[in-house]
Amino acid sequence: MAELTKELSQVKGDKPAVPGKDVRVHPNPEPPGKRPLDVPTGTPTVIVDDLHIVYRVYGAASDNEKGNAVNALTRILKRQGRPQMKEVHAVKGVTFVAYHGDAIGIVGRNGSGKSTLLRAIAGLLPPHEGAVYTDGQPSLLGVNAALMRELTGERNIVLGCYAMGMTPAEVREKYQEIVDFSGIDEFVQLPMSTYSSGMGARLRFAISSAKTHDVLLIDEALATGDREFRKKSEGRIRQIRESAGTVFLVAHDLRVIEETCNRVIWLHKGKIKMDGDPKEVIAAYNKG
């Protein structure tokens, strides 16, 4: 019984330590029918069930310890373990269900666990507790990790496409489309290290969105690039949603979220503070 009340208090009041500025937590005030986009077909694509993510960080030496050999030795002799290793509890019990055609914006301050949550949905970070259930393979729009700055745009397109699991035929088919979409023209022959940051971002977005995804997770990819390109990429996100996909979008630019998403989740210190209509959540987020 005591346990249950404790859990209930968690549902209601986010965190007892932070006296609720916003008591109207979690339960969606809006019935689903009134969402801006009436697409949700009732078929869930992503179910996040009481998810906890803990990951380890190495090499983060604290202030009171100096990184020299003598200290390292005393530490080992005193059996203090490895203090450079810190555990970060980034996501603390997040639960929600996403449906076909949903575009869910995730807002929250730096370090609130947004990116970690996306990685967990993508199946790239194993849950510490709880589970993520998905339909098909969600993919993170994050091909940049596979690209190499010293390679030409041309080679990077091929490498990036293969990294996302395309076949050679698909790569040939998509190549021109990627070049056109990115709008980098003849720069495709030059190494990526010579690109401006906007051009690099455009090419990366063009490569990673070339593949059709059932569930697409976008982390701050739209922040860079000029207005025209942002329009283009928003168009592409809409396309993905229309082809019955689900899109998750993390961005600090709230306008982008308000324009593209039909639902917004506000993460605060690893927990869901609010979940619902973009306008209301963003208004509350701006206040809090």
Add this chain to the structure above:
Amino acid sequence: MSQPESAVADAQAGGRSGQEPLAKLAKRYGLRRAIARPRFPVYLRQLWQRRHFILTYATSRNVTKYSNSALGQLWQVLTPLLNAGIYFLMFGLILGGNKNIDNYPAFLLTGMFIFTFTQRTVTAGAKSISGNLSMIRALHFPRASLPLAYTIQELQQLAISMGVLLALVVATQEWPTWYWLMIPVVLLLQTMFNVGAGLVVARLGATMRDLNQLLPFITRTWLYASGVFFSIQDKVVDAAQLPQWVANVMYLNPAASFIEWMREILIATHNPEYGHHPPPMVWMSCVFWAVFALGFGFWFFWRSEERYGRG
């Protein structure tokens, strides 16, 4: 009973059967857990589907490796040549070589080049997971692609090194024979062993973060135990008066076996009683290590597939 939080989300998600636990809901719609390790045969098939990525990644790494130097790709030839020069200067001229070995330069260079292939693959393999965490955390692919790509990168480098080695061996008046046709077979077996060893150290390197610091000492010990600079038989049995089985055990270590076989092929005066054939013990050891390491390596690496990229 379902947890209150799940119930809330469930209700919020459309008022469907308010109390249904999410796990059940997921099952009803056929959703699967995002993290799940595929069965071993499936894993190997996925890996095969990723062959284009593995090859492209290996080639790209080789292309970018020297992109900051003026001589560029020429270093792929220069590095083994310079290495050969130093070894020869050090062990051949200054230390006076080994009087018991005819054609010491060919003996030394063969040992060094063959050992370097394994050593570099193992060293690279240990970093293949820990050095690519950002990629592992952003993209889906069978993680064994990375150590495999690193091995293939070293194999591409080896193709050039072997050209240099053969040219140098011919320069010491070891003329090509039909037995040279066996060179690819030995290299294939060695590559199989390297792939397996690379996979094993990749998994170890992903969790034991001190491995990268330790590896240079391990590989150097291995280098000395593999008879690269000296003949194991001469030093261990004839000079140190140790029993024959000690030498046999040393010959059975994979690096020594591959080196011995290659020396038999390339050097006419190496163990003349066998001709250009390897002693049975040597080739059996090579085949065993190749098959065992490859099988065990894949299995060992796969066992931990879903945990890479966590720490």
